Amino acid sequence: MTTTQSIDRLVRRMLELHPRKETRTVDDTLLVDCIEACLECTEVCTACADISLAEPMVTELVTSIRRCLDCSAVCRVTSEILTRQTDTALEVWQAQVKDCIAVCDACATECEKHAAHHEHHRICAETCRRCEDACKRLAQAL
Amino acid sequence: MTTTQSIDRLVRRMLELHPRKETRTVDDTLLVDCIEACLECTEVCTACADISLAEPMVTELVTSIRRCLDCSAVCRVTSEILTRQTDTALEVWQAQVKDCIAVCDACATECEKHAAHHEHHRICAETCRRCEDACKRLAQAL
Amino acid sequence: MTTTQSIDRLVRRMLELHPRKETRTVDDTLLVDCIEACLECTEVCTACADISLAEPMVTELVTSIRRCLDCSAVCRVTSEILTRQTDTALEVWQAQVKDCIAVCDACATECEKHAAHHEHHRICAETCRRCEDACKRLAQAL
Amino acid sequence: MTTTQSIDRLVRRMLELHPRKETRTVDDTLLVDCIEACLECTEVCTACADISLAEPMVTELVTSIRRCLDCSAVCRVTSEILTRQTDTALEVWQAQVKDCIAVCDACATECEKHAAHHEHHRICAETCRRCEDACKRLAQAL
Numbered sequence: 343m344t345t346t347q348s349i350d351r352l353v354r355r356m357l358e359l360h361p362r363k364e365t366r367t368v369d370d371t372l373l374v375d376c377i378e379a380c381l382e383c384t385e386v387c388t389a390c391a392d393i394s395l396a397e398p399m400v401t402e403l404v405t406s407i408r409r410c411l412d413c414s415a416v417c418r419v420t421s422e423i424l425t426r427q428t429d430t431a432l433e434v435w436q437a438q439v440k441d442c443i444a445v446c447d448a449c450a451t452e453c454e455k456h457a458a459h460h461e462h463h464r465i466c467a468e469t470c471r472r473c474e475d476a477c478k479r480l481a482q483a484l
Numbered sequence: 485m486t487t488t489q490s491i492d493r494l495v496r497r498m499l500e501l502h503p504r505k506e507t508r509t510v511d512d513t514l515l516v517d518c519i520e521a522c523l524e525c526t527e528v529c530t531a532c533a534d535i536s537l538a539e540p541m542v543t544e545l546v547t548s549i550r551r552c553l554d555c556s557a558v559c560r561v562t563s564e565i566l567t568r569q570t571d572t573a574l575e576v577w578q579a580q581v582k583d584c585i586a587v588c589d590a591c592a593t594e595c596e597k598h599a600a601h602h603e604h605h606r607i608c609a610e611t612c613r614r615c616e617d618a619c620k621r622l623a624q625a626l
Numbered sequence: 627m628t629t630t631q632s633i634d635r636l637v638r639r640m641l642e643l644h645p646r647k648e649t650r651t652v653d654d655t656l657l658v659d660c661i662e663a664c665l666e667c668t669e670v671c672t673a674c675a676d677i678s679l680a681e682p683m684v685t686e687l688v689t690s691i692r693r694c695l696d697c698s699a700v701c702r703v704t705s706e707i708l709t710r711q712t713d714t715a716l717e718v719w720q721a722q723v724k725d726c727i728a729v730c731d732a733c734a735t736e737c738e739k740h741a742a743h744h745e746h747h748r749i750c751a752e753t754c755r756r757c758e759d760a761c762k763r764l765a766q767a768l
Numbered sequence: 769m770t771t772t773q774s775i776d777r778l779v780r781r782m783l784e785l786h787p788r789k790e791t792r793t794v795d796d797t798l799l800v801d802c803i804e805a806c807l808e809c810t811e812v813c814t815a816c817a818d819i820s821l822a823e824p825m826v827t828e829l830v831t832s833i834r835r836c837l838d839c840s841a842v843c844r845v846t847s848e849i850l851t852r853q854t855d856t857a858l859e860v861w862q863a864q865v866k867d868c869i870a871v872c873d874a875c876a877t878e879c880e881k882h883a884a885h886h887e888h889h890r891i892c893a894e895t896c897r898r899c900e901d902a903c904k905r906l907a908q909a910l
Binding site: 632633636637639640641643644645646661662665666669670672673674676677679680681682698702705706709710711712713744745746749753 | 774775778779781782783785786787788803804807808811812814815816818819821822823824840844847848851852853854855886887888891895
Binding site: 348349352353355356357359360361362377378381382385386388389390392393395396397398414418421422425426427428429460461462465469 | 538
C-alpha cells in the first residue's frame with residue numbers, strides 16, 4: 343500500500359544514503375521541505391488547470407490555466423534538480439530555485455483572484471505560496 | 485510548513501472538487517493510490533540514479549542508472565495524465581498505465597540485482613514494485 | 627545561429643558517436659525519424675493547446691486541449707527514452723512506443739474534428755499522425 | 769516523412785496562427801530561435817549524458833552527466849513556456865530564460881573540459897553555448 347507518509351521519509355532516507363552526504367552544506371530538512379513542496383505544487387497545479395478546463399466559466403480562467411501549466415512544469419524540474427546531490431553546481435540550484443519562486447508567485451497571484459469562488463483555486467494558491475516559501479528558505483541557505 | 489501527509493489528502497481533495505466527478509467510473513482510492521505511487525516512484529528513481537552515479541563502482545551500475553532515468557520520466561507523465569479528469573480518453577489511460585507497468589517492472593528487476601549491496605537500490609526496487617502493483621490494480625478497473 | 631536543419635543532423639550524429647553503436651539492432655534512420663517526429667509533436671501539441679486556450683470558442687475545444695497536453699507529455703518522454711542507447715531494454719522501448727501510438731492517435735482523432743475551422747488543429751492532427759506513423763514503423767523493427 | 773526542416777517552420781507557423789499575436793511585443797525570430805535552440809539542447813544533452821554513461825571512463829564523466837541531465841530538463845521546460853503565448857507573464861519568461869542561461873553555461877563549462885577527447889562533449893558544449901546565446905538575445909528583448 344502506498345501511504346502519503348512515505349514520500350517525506352523516502353526523500354529524507356535517500357538523502358541520507360548518498361555516498362557524498364558529508365560534503366553537503368545545506369541542511370537536509372530545508373532540502374526535504376523544498377523537494378516535497380515542489381512535488382506537491384506540481385501535482386496541485388496540474389489538477390487546478392484541469393479542473394478550470396472543466397468549469398463552465400472556463401473563458402474567465404484562461405490566465406489561471408496558463409499559470410498553472412507553467413508552474414507545474416517548473417516545480418517538477420526543481421524537485422528533480424534538488425533531488426540530485428552528485429557534484430551539484432550551486433549556481434544551478436540558485437538559478438532554479440529563483441525561477442521557481444518567480445513562477446510560484448505568478449501562479450499564486452492569479453489563482454488568489456479566483457479563490458473566493460473556487461476551492462481548487464484557493465488550495466492551489468496556498469500550495470504555490472507554500473512552495474514559494476520553501477524555495478525562499480532554501481535560497482537563503484545556498 | 486509542508487507536511488508529507490498533505491500530498492495524499494491534496495490529491496484526493498482535488499479529485500473531489502472536479503465539476504465532472506459524477507461521470508467518473510473509476511474508484512477514487514485506486515486513482516489516488518496510483519497517482520501517489522507514481523509521484524513516489526519518480527522521486528525515488530531520480531534519487532537512485534543520482535546516488536548510483538556517485539558510487540565508486542558506478543561502471544557496474546550503468547544499466548540501473550539507465551532504467552531509473554526512464555522509469556522516473558514515465559512515472560512523472562503517468563501521474564500527470566491520471567491527475568487530469570476532464571474528458572479522459574480511456575484508451576489513453578490504459579496505454580499509459582500499461583507503459584508504466586512495463587517500465588517499473590524493468591527498473592525493479594535491475595535494481596533488485598543490487599539490493600543486497602545498496603539500500604538505495606532496495607528502496608528503489610520496492611518503490612517500483614509498489615507503483616507497478618498500483619498501476620495493475622488501476623488497469624483492472626479501467 | 628540555430629538552424630532547423632541541425633536537429634536532424636545532431637540526432638543522427640549523436641547516434642553515430644555512441645560507443646556501443648555496433649550492438650544496435652535497429653536501423654538508425656527509423657530511430658532518427660521517430661525521435662524527430664516526437665520532438666516535433668511535443669512542440670506542436672504544446673502550441674495547439676495554448677492557441678485553443680486563446681480562442682473565443684474555448685469551451686468547444688476543451689477535449690482537444692486535454693488531448694494535446696497528454697500527447698505533448700508522452701511524446702517528450704518517448705523522444706527521451708529513444709535517444710538513450712545505453713543498455714536499452716527492448717520491452718521498455720516497445721511499451722513506450724506503443725503508448726505513444728495510442729496517445730498520438732487519440733489526439734489526432736480529436737484535432738481532426740476541428741481541422742476544417744482552425745489551421746492549428748489541422749497542423750496538429752497531421753503532426754500527430756506523422757508521429758504515430760514513425761512510431762509504428764519503429765515498433766515493427768523492434 | 770518527418771524532415772528536420774519542419775520544426776523551424778512549424779514553430780514559426782504556430783506563432784503566426786495565435787489569435788493574440790498582435791499583442792506580442794517580442795520579435796518572432798528571436799522567439800523561434802530560442803525555442804529551437806532549447807529543443808536542440810534538450811535532445812543533445814540527453815544524448816551526451818547517455819553516451820558518457822557508456823564510456824569506459826565513466827567515473828571521470830560523472831559531473832558532466834549530472835550537468836547534462838539538469839540542462840536537458842531545464843531546456844525542455846523553457847521551450848514549453850516560451851511556446852505558450854496566451855496571457856504570458858513577462859516575469860515568468862524572464863525568470864525562466866535567466867535560469868536556462870545559468871544551466872546552459874554550467875553544462876557547457878563542464879562539457880568543454882572533455883571536448884578535446886570526446887566529440888559528443890564538443891557538440892554538447894557548442895549546443896549549450898548556442899542555447900545560452902539565444903536565451904541572452906531573447907532576455908534583452910523582454
